[in-house]
Amino acid sequence: MVLAELAAIAGLTIATLVAATAVSVGIARASALDGLIDNDGTLFTIVLLLGLAFVAIGGLSLLPGERRPRH
DSSP states (O other): OOOHHHHHHHHHHHHHHHHHHHHHHHHHHHHHHHHHHHHHHHHHHHHHHHHHHHHHHHHTTOOOOOOOOOO
């Protein structure tokens, strides 16, 4: 059971990194980030904070939870 949980967490982490890399490359090629920051910095700030919140939630999933001893 623990091995399956670790495999799932590792898979999700790798998938998230691959998706973030693909999005970053797409933004860099389109140069959309410059227009977004110049025109609407507030929207960019909100999106950035939401992204950081998702990363924090993913990091919290790695912390060990409370385990009840089996009798």
